[in-house]
Amino acid sequence: MDAKKYLEEAQVDAILIYNGSNEDLNFYYFTRLLYGGIFEGSFAVITEDGVKVITSKLEEQSARKGKNEVFVYSSSSEREELLKKIVGNAERIGLNYDSLSLRDFHKLRDILGDREYVNVAEKIMEWRMVKDDEELNLMREAAKIASEVADSIPDFLVEGMREYELAARIAYEMFKMGAEDVAFTSIVAFGENAAEPHYLSGERKLKRGDFVLCDFGARYHHYNSDITRTFVFGRASEEQREIYYTVLEAQKLGISLVKDGAHGSEIDARVKELIDSTKYKGRMIHSTGHGLGLAVHDHVGLSTQRDLVLREGMVVTVEPGIYLPGYGGVRIEDDVLVRKEGREVLTSARKDELIEA
Amino acid sequence: MDAKKYLEEAQVDAILIYNGSNEDLNFYYFTRLLYGGIFEGSFAVITEDGVKVITSKLEEQSARKGKNEVFVYSSSSEREELLKKIVGNAERIGLNYDSLSLRDFHKLRDILGDREYVNVAEKIMEWRMVKDDEELNLMREAAKIASEVADSIPDFLVEGMREYELAARIAYEMFKMGAEDVAFTSIVAFGENAAEPHYLSGERKLKRGDFVLCDFGARYHHYNSDITRTFVFGRASEEQREIYYTVLEAQKLGISLVKDGAHGSEIDARVKELIDSTKYKGRMIHSTGHGLGLAVHDHVGLSTQRDLVLREGMVVTVEPGIYLPGYGGVRIEDDVLVRKEGREVLTSARKDELIEA
Numbered sequence: 001m002d003a004k005k006y007l008e009e010a011q012v013d014a015i016l017i018y019n020g021s022n023e024d025l026n027f028y029y030f031t032r033l034l035y036g037g038i039f040e041g042s043f044a045v046i047t048e049d050g051v052k053v054i055t056s057k058l059e060e061q062s063a064r065k066g067k068n069e070v071f072v073y074s075s076s077s078e079r080e081e082l083l084k085k086i087v088g089n090a091e092r093i094g095l096n097y098d099s100l101s102l103r104d105f106h107k108l109r110d111i112l113g114d115r116e117y118v119n120v121a122e123k124i125m126e127w128r129m130v131k132d133d134e135e136l137n138l139m140r141e142a143a144k145i146a147s148e149v150a151d152s153i154p155d156f157l158v159e160g161m162r163e164y165e166l167a168a169r170i171a172y173e174m175f176k177m178g179a180e181d182v183a184f185t186s187i188v189a190f191g192e193n194a195a196e197p198h199y200l201s202g203e204r205k206l207k208r209g210d211f212v213l214c215d216f217g218a219r220y221h222h223y224n225s226d227i228t229r230t231f232v233f234g235r236a237s238e239e240q241r242e243i244y245y246t247v248l249e250a251q252k253l254g255i256s257l258v259k260d261g262a263h264g265s266e267i268d269a270r271v272k273e274l275i276d277s278t279k280y281k282g283r284m285i286h287s288t289g290h291g292l293g294l295a296v297h298d299h300v301g302l303s304t305q306r307d308l309v310l311r312e313g314m315v316v317t318v319e320p321g322i323y324l325p326g327y328g329g330v331r332i333e334d335d336v337l338v339r340k341e342g343r344e345v346l347t348s349a350r351k352d353e354l355i356e357a
Numbered sequence: 358m359d360a361k362k363y364l365e366e367a368q369v370d371a372i373l374i375y376n377g378s379n380e381d382l383n384f385y386y387f388t389r390l391l392y393g394g395i396f397e398g399s400f401a402v403i404t405e406d407g408v409k410v411i412t413s414k415l416e417e418q419s420a421r422k423g424k425n426e427v428f429v430y431s432s433s434s435e436r437e438e439l440l441k442k443i444v445g446n447a448e449r450i451g452l453n454y455d456s457l458s459l460r461d462f463h464k465l466r467d468i469l470g471d472r473e474y475v476n477v478a479e480k481i482m483e484w485r486m487v488k489d490d491e492e493l494n495l496m497r498e499a500a501k502i503a504s505e506v507a508d509s510i511p512d513f514l515v516e517g518m519r520e521y522e523l524a525a526r527i528a529y530e531m532f533k534m535g536a537e538d539v540a541f542t543s544i545v546a547f548g549e550n551a552a553e554p555h556y557l558s559g560e561r562k563l564k565r566g567d568f569v570l571c572d573f574g575a576r577y578h579h580y581n582s583d584i585t586r587t588f589v590f591g592r593a594s595e596e597q598r599e600i601y602y603t604v605l606e607a608q609k610l611g612i613s614l615v616k617d618g619a620h621g622s623e624i625d626a627r628v629k630e631l632i633d634s635t636k637y638k639g640r641m642i643h644s645t646g647h648g649l650g651l652a653v654h655d656h657v658g659l660s661t662q663r664d665l666v667l668r669e670g671m672v673v674t675v676e677p678g679i680y681l682p683g684y685g686g687v688r689i690e691d692d693v694l695v696r697k698e699g700r701e702v703l704t705s706a707r708k709d710e711l712i713e714a
Contacts, residue, residue, distance in 0.1 A: 021455050022379045038555070058555070095459070098378050102462050103454035103478065121460065168532030175525030181542065198395075198415070 001127065003050045009127075010120045013090035015046040018108065024099040025222075025294040026124050032134065034221040037062025044068075045086050046094075054082050080111045087112055094120035129291060129299050130313035135223060136337065139293070139315060142179070142225035143335050143346035145218040149173045150229045150349035153214055154357035157233050163188040163201035166214070174218045183217030183224035184296050194230065194329040197286055197321060208234035211328040212357070217296065224296050226317050227347045228333035231355045243280065243322050243330045244354040250274045251332045251351075254288050254302065254318040258336045258343040264289075264301055264308040264316070271302075271320050280322045289317040292335055314338045315346065358484065360407045366484075367477045370447035372403040375465065381456040382579075382651040383481050389491065391578040394419025401425075402443050403451075411439050437468045444469055451477035486648060486656050487670035492580060493694065496650070496672060499536070499582035500692050500703035502575040506530045507586045507706035510571055511714035514590050520545040520558035523571070531575045540574030540581035541653050551587065551686040554643055554678060565591035568685040569714070574653065581653050583674050584704045585690035588712045600637065600679050600687045601711040607631045608689045608708075611645050611659065611675040615693045615700040621646075621658055621665040621673070628659075628677050637679045646674040649692055671695045672703065 006015060019027040019042050028034055030044045030051050042055040042063070051068045056079075063070045071086065073079040087093065093112070095105070097119040109117070131139065149170055156169050167188040174182065188201040194213035206212070210233045217226040230247075232240050254271045268288040275284045291299035291308075292315045300306045301316040310316070319333030332351055337344040363372060376384040376399050385391055387401045387408050399412040399420070408425045413436075420427045428443065430436040444450065450469070452462070454476040466474070488496065506527055513526050524545040531539065545558040551570035563569070567590045574583040587604075589597050611628045625645040632641045648656035648665075649672045657663045658673040667673070676690030689708055694701040 022458065097460035097463070098458055100459045101379065101455055102452065102457045102459060103476065105459050106454070119460065164535070165533055168529045171532070172525045172529040175528065176522055178521070185538070 003046050004048055006046055006127070007048065010094050010118075010123045012092040012094035012118055012120060014087055015094040015120060016087065016108070017044040017046075017096060018100060018104055019043070020104040021101045022099045022104075024096055026096050026099070026128075028222050028294060029124070029128055031066055031068050033063060033066045033068075034138065034223075035065060039063070043083060045083075047086065047088070047090065052086050054079065054086065083111055090115070092116045092118055094118050094123075096121045096124060125299050128293055130311055131293060131315060131337075132313070135293065136313075138221045138223040139225065139335070139337075140346055142183070142218045142220035142223050143227070144348070145174050145177045145179050145220065146216065146225040146227045147347045147349040148177065149216075149218075150214070150227050150347075153212070153229065154231055154355050157206060157212060157231070157357045159206055159208065159233070161206050163190055163193070163204050166206075166212075167201040167216075170214065170216050174216075177218075179218035179220055181219040183219045183226060186216035187214065189213045190233075192326055192328055195323045195325050195327060197323060197329075197331070206233055209237065210234075211240065211330065213329065213331060215331065215333065222294055224292060224294070225335055225347060226292055226296055226333065227335065227349060228319055228331045229349055229351060230330040230332065231357050233357050236354055236356050240328070241354055243324070246275065246278050246280055247320055247322050247330045247332050248351065250284075250320040251318055251334070254320060255334065255336055255343065255345060258310060258316065258318065258338055260310060260312045260338055260340050262310045264310060265304045265306075267302045268304045272304075275320065275322060283322045283324060284320055285323055286321070289319050289333075291316055310338045312338055312340045360403050361405055363403055363484070364405065367451050367475075367480045369449040369451035369475055369477060371444055372451040372477060373444065373465070374401040374403075374453060375457060375461055376400070377461040378458045379456045379461075381453055383453050383456070383485075385579050386481070386485055386651060388423055388425050390420060390423045390425075391495065391580075392422060396420070400440060402440075404443065404445070404447065409443050411436065411443065440468055447472070449473045449475055451475050451480075453478045453481060482656050485650055487668055488650060488672060488694075489670070492650065493670075493672075495578045495580040496582065496692070496694075497703055499540070499575045499577035499580050500584070501705070502531050502534045502536050502577060503573065503582040503584045504704045504706040505534065506573075506575075507571065507584050507704075510569070510586065511588055511712050514563060514569060514588070514714045516563055516565065516590070518563050520547055520550070520561050523563075523569075524558040524573075527571065527573050531573075534575075536575035536577055538576040540576045540583060543573035544570065546570045547590075549683055549685055552680045552682050552684060554680060554686075554688070563590055566594070567591075568597065568687065570686065570688060572688065572690065579651055581649060581651070582692055582704060583649055583653055583690065584692065584706060585676055585688045586706055586708060587687040587689060588714050590714050593711055593713050597685075598711055600681070603632065603635050603637055604677055604679050604687045604689050605708065607641075607677040608675055608691070611677060612691065612693055612700065612702060615667060615673065615675065615695055617667060617669045617695055617697050619667045621667060622661045622663075625659045625661045629661075632677065632679060640679045640681060641677055642680055643678070646676050646690075648673055667695045669695055669697045
């Protein structure tokens with residue numbers, strides 16, 4: 001989308017994104033400075049004639065790698081002058097209230113004076129929801145890294161290892177494959193801990209017969225993947241198999257419903273309906289999925305609590321689970337790109353058979 | 358310090374910390390909820406009679422592990438009611454403008470109405486600068502983890518390995534020792550890359566004769582360490598040795614000057630004076646150190662640009678370096694606790710001899 005269109009849709013004269021005391025992911029969205037540089041304290045200013053970057057001398061080289069006009073300051077007074085010059089006479093200024101700190105807002109207002117400041121956070125998120133080719137290529141790579149690591153997890157399992165050791169190994173393998181960071185603190189839950197959807201990882205040692213639930217992702221040039229696979233260490237019991245294949249069926253149903261025009265709330269409802277029709281009724285205690293992109297929880301996804309009409313270019317996770325407190329749980333998660341006709345599943349790790357590692 | 362004293366010093370009736378759309382490290386400072394729980398969307402309210410935590414049902418168990426009075430909500434209207442009740446008639450409300458997003462500020466004002474809102478960010482940082490025993494014990498452990506890993510780096514080096522592989526290995530080893538996270542994205546720079554103080558890590562392969570500069574830290578229950586060691590892979594040249602021992606001498610001088618009452622700016626000046634008296638004049642292109650704690654760059658430290666009078670209980674890094682563009686560089690960094698008499702060096706990795714790995 002070009003700069004004029006952004007301003008028109010947001011009904012403002014300029015959009016000002018400050019990557020200040022709080023990081024603002026929208027800085028990367030607008031500038032596409034995704035391949036190096038930290039840009040702390042840098043501005044992205046969207047005006048009628050394009051996206052402009054105001055940055056310090058330290059970041060000049062990184063900033064010039066992008067397609068934006070770049071303005072470099074070497075003192076804070078120079079920075080203020082540049083900001084005033086570039087914002088010019090714009091009267092209605094769009095800001096991202098979700099990230100901008102109160103301190104930075106006051107500083108901005110001191111520099112730019114009394115204008116009309118407008119919150120464009122939701123509008124920007126609408127734009128961010130639909131990914132373009134550059135973004136999708138990065139997300140495909142992030143998904144590939146996570147998928148390959150997911151496939152090797154069974155080889156890493158050793159009796160008596162601790163959850164956090166496996167979490168560390170997963171991170172290590174992703175870094176070795178070129179991830180710049182983990183997308184979020186990995187969840188590695190053994191045995192009964194797999195029953196807590198928001199468990200992280202701890203000192204629990206791996207025992208024969210345990211569920212091994214791993215929920216993690218890679219960050220690749222600022223874009224994220226998010227995958228969950230659940231294994232059993234040793235021979236699976238009948239109950240474990242039943243849980244696994246119930247979740248798998250629900251997950252496949254969920255994926256099959258993803259397409260342009262579908263309602264996220266309806267997919268969530270259908271997935272839960274399936275699980276509720278089994279003996280695991282009521283055991284799926286979260287929504288089916290969330291939007292994915294520059295943030296891991298990028299935007300609303302597949303949830304009955306707040307609907308989203310899926311559009312081509314959106315990426316959502318599909319991640320049903322069944323949780324039995326004190327016993328364990330299974331979750332299976334993939335990242336799914338909405339297509340005009342159907343969908344593309346970005347993550348590719350094996351899941352069709354319960355793996356007994 | 359007790360709640361009354363906080364309010365007195367900040368000259369407010371209540372302090373309101375919101376761990377909202379931006380994480381606020383001050384939430385952990387006041388509540389000391391350091392041992393589990395995420396607390397997204399939770400409040401810490403400091404009133405005359407203590408620190409109160411407002412949190413959701415999901416976090417109730419974690420919140421009750423602390424020493425604060427805990428209030429639990431299960432809906433956003435309940436949360437608003439609790440907030441109003443606890444803030445009560447307080448007229449002057451202290452907020453942390455450095456983290457609080459504009460969105461959250463507006464929400465707070467909608468709930469609490471027109472009161473006098475005051476920025477207490479700087480005041481809180483003054484308090485945070487001086488660590489108490491609980492904080493220091495966590496920082497000692499964070500320093501121990503980083504030091505032990507630093508000592509094993511020479512064993513990890515293999516010809517042809519890439520910088521990011523070593524970065525991944527360092528993280529892996531810290532996680533295995535119980536770190537909950539890396540303190541920051543590790544810097545691993547081989548050869549000529551060691552000449553850039555803010556380099557992260559990349560695809561550069563390790564060759565014989567390279568400098569290996571590693572700058573990293575561990576996060577342990579929210580508190581950080583930060584250490585740098587520089588090695589040579591294979592036999593060191595005379596030049597490499599000269600750079601190393603010049604930095605080492607400057608670093609030891611810097612450490613020896615840390616004590617209660619000393620001026621950070623003076624320590625920075627003295628360290629640079631030493632380096633400028635050698636053939637490496639002008640090659641130390643950053644300040645000598647920064648404050649360390651809940652944040653890695655916690656507060657101003659040893660810098661001529663902004664002075665800090667050191668006080669017992671502060672922790673600062675001492676990290677001089679020499680950088681020769683195109684050739685390489687050396688930095689040596691330790692974390693130093695200011696004592697009434699002298700200092701305690703928290704990090705303990707070997708440094709007295711240049712290690713040829």
